[in-house]
Amino acid sequence: MRRLPPVLVEDGCSRELVSLIRTILAACKEISFRVGQGALSGVLGSTLDENIQGETQKKLDVLSNQLLKDILLESGYVKAIASEEEDSTVAGNPNATYIVAFDPLDGSSNIDINSLVGTIFSIMTVDKDADANDPAIFLQPGHKQVAAGYVLYGPSTMLALTTGKGTRIFTLDKTHGSFLLTHEFASIPADTKEFAINASNQRFWTPAMQNYVADLLAGDAGPRGKNFNMRWIAAMVGDVHRVLSRGGLFTYPEDTKDPNKPYKLRLLYEANPMAMLIEQAGGLAHTGTERILDIEPKEIHQRVAVILGSKNEVEACLGYHK
Ligand SMILES: O=P(O)(O)OC[C@H]1O[C@](O)(COP(=O)(O)O)[C@@H](O)[C@@H]1O
Ligand SMILES: [Mg+2]
Numbered sequence: 001m002r003r004l005p006p007v008l009v010e011d012g013c014s015r016e017l018v019s020l021i022r023t024i025l026a027a028c029k030e031i032s033f034r035v036g037q038g039a040l041s042g043v044l045g046s047t048l049d050e051n052i053q054g055e056t057q058k059k060l061d062v063l064s065n066q067l068l069k070d071i072l073l074e075s076g077y078v079k080a081i082a083s084e085e086e087d088s089t090v091a092g093n094p095n096a097t098y099i100v101a102f103d104p105l106d107g108s109s110n111i112d113i114n115s116l117v118g119t120i121f122s123i124m125t126v127d128k129d130a131d132a133n134d135p136a137i138f139l140q141p142g143h144k145q146v147a148a149g150y151v152l153y154g155p156s157t158m159l160a161l162t163t164g165k166g167t168r169i170f171t172l173d174k175t176h177g178s179f180l181l182t183h184e185f186a187s188i189p190a191d192t193k194e195f196a197i198n199a200s201n202q203r204f205w206t207p208a209m210q211n212y213v214a215d216l217l218a219g220d221a222g223p224r225g226k227n228f229n230m231r232w233i234a235a236m237v238g239d240v241h242r243v244l245s246r247g248g249l250f251t252y253p254e255d256t257k258d259p260n261k262p263y264k265l266r267l268l269y270e271a272n273p274m275a276m277l278i279e280q281a282g283g284l285a286h287t288g289t290e291r292i293l294d295i296e297p298k299e300i301h302q303r304v305a306v307i308l309g310s311k312n313e314v315e316a317c318l319g320y321h322k
């Protein structure tokens with residue numbers, strides 16, 4: 001089986017980009033080890049702190065963030081980083097041209113129940129003379145990402161990665177510490193009978209989403225004429241991995257539960273990298289009104305509605321939003 005670096009070199013990635021991706025993965029291997037140690041790691045449970053978004057930080061959120069931040073800033077490959085767990089961006093090498101946005105640990109509520117979590121990352125470029133201290137360098141639409149990926153810490157540790165030439169899946173060989181190519185090109189089936197949504201928010205959805213899900217639930221007796229199955233892992237990284245593996249529709253739509261927070265998922269380090277991975281595997285990623293990768297971000301922790309997955313099913317869902 002092929003190791004990651006030669007695969008990236010064959011794709012025409014620069015030496016620097018390959019090194020940057022390997023640097024991110026070095027931190028992810030350490031996170032994988034800590035997650036695998038579970039209760040023995042001493043980092044389960046919450047801290048007494050909240051992040052800038054008002055969410056309680058888990059000890060593993062903080063540790064994962066520190067590992068990624070330290071290794072990236074020390075590497076010299078990045079001009080700046082943006083993280084879910086950092087109030088603002090953090091400057092790195094002023095002469096570098098890469099910037100990285102990441103969700104150090106996605107699915108935090110799963111940590112204490114030994115369920116799926118992962119790390120999501122997005123890599124973009126900036127001018128050499130751009131100001132490393134200016135958060136605005138991150139405000140680029142997702143179609144400008146040069147690479148995006150996630151590492152899923154499950155029964156095995158897997159990497160889904162795209163540099164714009166398809167989406168590949170690697171598995172961490174823990175005996176050697178290498179990511180090996182185990183799925184050359186992910187291809188999401190256009191049709192599906194599976195969807196993922198947090199149904200406890202149903203009464204807060206827009207009428208369009210209420211109608212769409214009602215028709216899915218009506219099954220073969222309803223207008224869709226087929227029965228659907230439902231799954232919810234409560235970690236976007238796990239739900240997206242299922243969609244990449246066997247198709248499906250995943251959505252975290254707009255809701256009115258908290259009038260100050262109509263959307264849950266973050267654009268720069270959740271929606272954008274996942275949208276690139278999904279599109280590169282033949283799927284679609286939309287908000288209901290626009291393609292996720294075309295959104296012009298206004299701030300680094302911006303949230304968006306997300307509807308992604310199997311092409312025909314996402315289009316069916318969008319049909320209700322017209
Ligand atoms: O708690 P809910 O409503 O099921 O939301 C789950 C969603 O929240 C998230 O866990 C948010 O990510 P973080 O854990 O990084 O904050 C997504 O991964 C997931 O899809
Ligand atoms: Mg997350």
Ligand SMILES: [Mg+2]
Pocket residue numbers: 061084103104105106107108
């Ligand atoms: Mg997180």
